[in-house]
Amino acid sequence: MIKKSILILLIVILSSGLAVANDPETTLIPIPLIFSSPETGLAGGGMGMYFKDTELKNIQSRFGAFYTAEGQANLFLQAEQEVDEYKYSGQFSYQDWVNKFYGLNNEVVFNDGLEYDSQGFSVEGGISKRLAPNSFLGLVANYESYDLNLERKLKQNIRGIAGVDLWGLGLKYTYDTRDRMMDTRSGQYLEYQSIIHSEDFSESDFIAHELDYRFFKQLAPKHVLGWQSKLIITNGALPLQKMNSLGNMRILRGYESDKFLAANKVATQLEYRYPIYKKWSGTLFAGIGEVYQEFEVDDLEESWGLGLRYNLDKKRGVNLRMDFAFNSQQSNFYFNVGEAF
Known part of the structure; x- marks a missing residue:
């Protein structure tokens, strides 16, 4: 099917x-x-x-x-x-994928990763009302259900290694002055959301607070400097599926997904975008961040890289993205649509 x-x-x-x-x-x-x-x-x-x-x-x-x-x-x-005055949003995803488990709390226990399957879906919806010309406040709700076959492979008492059925309900505030959502050239973006997660609504299992700030400045025609900072703080008992990973295709590119996992996350990145020829453009980027149970400056990790872009829609700034990202441990190549932030 x-x-x-x-x-x-x-x-x-x-x-x-x-x-x-x-x-x-x-x-x-x-x-x-x-x-x-x-x-x-x-x-x-x-x-x-x-x-x-x-x-x-x-x-x-x-x-x-x-x-x-x-x-x-x-x-x-x-x-x-x-x-x-209203903004409506929704998303649905189904996944039958292979993941790897290395360890928790920023510690690598399995050097090659413990391979496991993850199958399930997630759905999310939200509605926000405009408070001012660039500000929205609203509600967000979500549900996700995943089955994992990690329980028989991992003899540890970790919540969620067999799967998760989780509801979420919370508030979201957005401030947005960007000239356009994709391949932004100028403006600011701020989003804060606080979501309570529960398996059966009888009590709160954990609360997640997430702050995402972005700033864009056009230095010259088609030359743009972008900056993003992200902070995620949680309180409660998180299942494995909701742990925060250090790197992905959007921030701290270069780190293998899920290699470093912990309850909280802080990360920031800087990106310089410049023209090359006609529809082609390039980027240089660098970032630093950490996932943690208790924050330690010495545990901060860095990543850097460069990328190519091919424009598919000039009006909205839709680009094919090819990024080559590096760090002190490994490198990764990403091919996607749309900018990292």
Whole structure:
């Protein structure tokens, strides 16, 4: 059933651009993707980005699917709609993937990683009301359910190693003066959210506070300096699935996902974006951060790298992203759509 759903979605993505080609208010960008990684082998799929702008509302959505030679699958849908004084958002993802467990609290116990399967889905929705020209305050709710086969491999008392069924409800505040959401050239973005998580609503299992701040300055035409800082602080008993990882394709690029796990996270990165030729541009980036139970300056980790961009939509700044990221331990290559931040 999942394989058929992914195939149907890929056909829709790669062929539906013709359906909106004559609508000046609508843009659909189909993107076929092929990639490879040690965990997945050869993988293929596609994604689409849909935009619709009218006087009464703006709609943005992203949807896609991937399938690998190892039989792993990933399917996702994200959408955001702004109508008058309100902003609505939602997302859904299904994943049947291979992960690795190295240890907790920033400590690597298994040098090569303990491989395990993760299968399940997550769904999230939110509604916010405009408080001022650039400010929104609202509610966010989510639910996720995943099965893990790590319990029989790991003889430790770690919450969530068999899976997780978790509800979340909280508040979100957003302040946004960016000139555009993707490939931002100027402006600021601040988001704070506080979410209570629980398995059955009878009591709070843990609370997560997350702060994301971004600043962009155009130094010269097409030369942009961007800065992002992120802080996540939790209180309570976190399951394995909700632990924070040090690096990913968006911040502290270069570190293997989930190699360093802990309850809390602090990270910051700086990126310089510059033109190369016509639709091609480049980036230089560096970052520093830490996941921790108790913060230690000596445990801060660094990453740096460079990237290439190919523009798919000039108006909205939709780019294909290719990043080469490094740190003192390893390097990684990322291929994706949209900027890291």
